[in-house]
Amino acid sequence: MSGANNEFDLIARIRTRAGTRDDVLLGIGDDAAILRMPAGHDLVVSTDTLNIGVHFPPDTAPSDIGWKALAVNLSDLAAMGATPAWCTLNLTLPEANSGWLDAFLDGFLELAALHDVALVGGDTTRGPLSITVTVHGFVPHGAALRRSGAQVGDDVWISGTVGDAAAGLALHGQATRNLRERLDRPTPRIALGLALRDNASACIDVSDGLLADLGHVVLASHVGAEVDVALLPISGELLDAFDATSRIAMQLGGGDDYELCFTAAPARAADVTAAAKRAGVVVTRIGRIEAQTGLRVRGADGVVREAQANGYRHFDTPRDEAWQP
Ligand code: ADP
Ligand code: MG
Secondary structure (H helix, E strand, O other), X not given: OOOHHHHXXXXXXXXXXXXXXXXEXXXXXXXXXEEOOOOOEEEEEEEEEEEEOOOEOOOOOHHHHHXXXXXXXXXXXXXXXXXXXXXXXXXXXXXXXXXXXXXXXXXXXXXXXXXXXXXXXEEEEEOOOEEEEEEEEEEEOOOOOOHHHOOOOOEEEEEOOOOHHHHHHHHHHHOOHHHHHHHHOOOOOHHHHHHHOOOOOEEEEOXXXXXXXHHHHHHXXXXXXXXXXXXXXXXXXXXXXXXXXXXXXXXXXXXXXXXXXXXXXXXXXXXXXXXXXXXXXXEEEEEEEEOOOEEEEEOOOOOEEEEOOOOOOOOOOOHHHHHOO
16 A cells, blocks of 8 residues: 555554454464464365445445455355354555544454454555455364265255345345345354254355355256245245245345355254254255256246256346246
8 A cells, every 4th residue: 555654554453453362373463474273174265355336335334344344254164164263354445544444343353253263464455445355264174065065865955044135235225224234244154054064965155146056056066956936935024025026036046145055965854953953043945956957946836947057146137037947
């Protein structure tokens, strides 16, 4: 960032507030962090960038941007069944605005504290607002969940409810507080990911939309799936706010929910439900893995339609293109 004082002032602010952990041998302040891995574990690493106007509306509160920047990354660790430990933060800011930074850190560090994640480094530069977070977590050797393990006959499950973040985005200023929170302050399903490690055959977090992300699972697993619209979990607020056609489009195609979509053998159903209960999350069976590749959607009318391989990529995709024949 031009104006070295500004950059170092900002970094000093971050350093003062960042939490730490026993396994952080050296955190912010040197050329690199030094971190100690627990014995017998694999390191799981994920990174995601949030750009203004693309990944959050320009009117999003700085504290919500901070929360979301970490949440979308923790959600990736959740989908792998990993326990989060450390993160780095690359901030590109249009100006060295310490008030903005403090508010951003309020949301970011609130979520970090909830999951005992230490901020151990990063980079600070000038440019259009953009935030890149990298998270590091652990799993016992070989125990991580992957997209590629779905087996023919497995049940397809989803946590929580889907379509709420898309509804929050579509309603914008008119959204109820809960719907807007689903968009601005997603809950990474860390405890569920851990609880699923022994029970799920494949797992992904729903960032681009249920069909799009389930599409990644079936492609990676060389299988297909049928999803039953009648089984999709829905929040009372989404039910109240939209007609059936819009609701279904949001449930199948809306992004940003950060729920976990996973597969498990039918014999595991009771274990899955018990694991979810321990994790404090509701899970719902919404379909079945099939040998025939591709995705199919059983509509409210009972008719099964082929969905495009990609399903929805964004809520913006006209719904007629995405899952109707
Ligand atoms: P270098 O020039 O050696 O890369 P920097 O001046 O970029 O060093 O960073 C100094 C220290 O501050 C490093 O430990 C770096 O990880 C940390 N740091 C810089 N920006 C951030 C940030 N946005 N969040 C957390 N740590 C940061
Ligand atoms: Mg640097």
